[in-house]
Amino acid sequence: MARLFARARATSRDEALVRSLYEEHGGALLAYAVRLTGDRAAAEDVVQETLVRAWRHADKLMSGEGSVRAWLFTVAKNLIVDKVRAKAARPTEVAESPTAVPVAKDHAQRVVDSMSVLAAIEGLSEDHRKVLVEIYFRDRSVAEAAQELGIAPGTVKSRSHYALQALRTAMSGRRAALEGTA
Template sequence: MARLFARTRATSRDEALVRSLYEEHGKALLAYAVRLTGDRAAAEDVVQETLVRAWRHADNLMSKEGSVRAWLFTVAKNLIVDKVRAKAARPAEVAETPAAVAVAGDHSQRVVDSMSVLAAIEGLSEEHRTVLMEIYFRDRSVAETAQELGIAPGTVKSRSHYALRALRATMAGRAALEGTPA
């Protein structure tokens, strides 16, 4: 019973210490944490955790030489550094939205789409296919493509125009057959 009474008295003494620490240093500690985090809510969490640690180490605080304020600010800074390091150590969280799921979609559909586009490209004439390969797959300009193929830039433009028109028509025809939008 005496042990329980002593513990209760020590707990109330520790709680009084934390209250007095908050009253004396709370505003400055919060301002310091806001300055370091840039986020008031996160700073309030840091102040709360700092005071919890002060409560857990109340005996050390009362018997410790030096500034209690310096101890509190050091604990707050260390908590913030730990949170920054923990956040940097794990990948960023991304909320999964229905649109993101739809974009990720089914890999097999992307494979089918790729195969359809390749088949449509193979259906083009050699001249049209070569121009598209140079411009879109090798990322060359009209002038670079003209020089590479040894034809006039106007011919490159004309062939790419008609090649894209033929691809659109082929893909629209395939989509109509499959019952999907082009």
């Protein structure tokens, strides 16, 4: 019980110390912190943290060694330096603006889709695959694809029709398998 009363007296004494420190040095400490940070809200946070540290180290302050004011200003300066260093260590944050070009958050689905299409194309017959490559990948007209492949334009149209139909069937089967419905 005696320990409890002693601790209560010490806590009361420490709180009185912090109050007196704030009354005596708070204004100058705040002005100093504002000057270093350029931001009143940040400076108020620094003053608050400085006083919390004074409360935690009340025994050092009450020992009478050194200047209390110098200790407070040193703690405040160190807190500000620590915040600046921590901010410098992090990459800079870029705020989004309404005119910013939207960036895809996740391109994983596009990669999966591309891989699925390539696998489905690989499953086509060679004749069908060649027609699709000429028309869709090399961006050739039916006549140009026919000339390149050495076949009639009607054959190119027919093969592309059946190739796309087979591709749709293969893709719907892959989608159903991925979704677990097949």
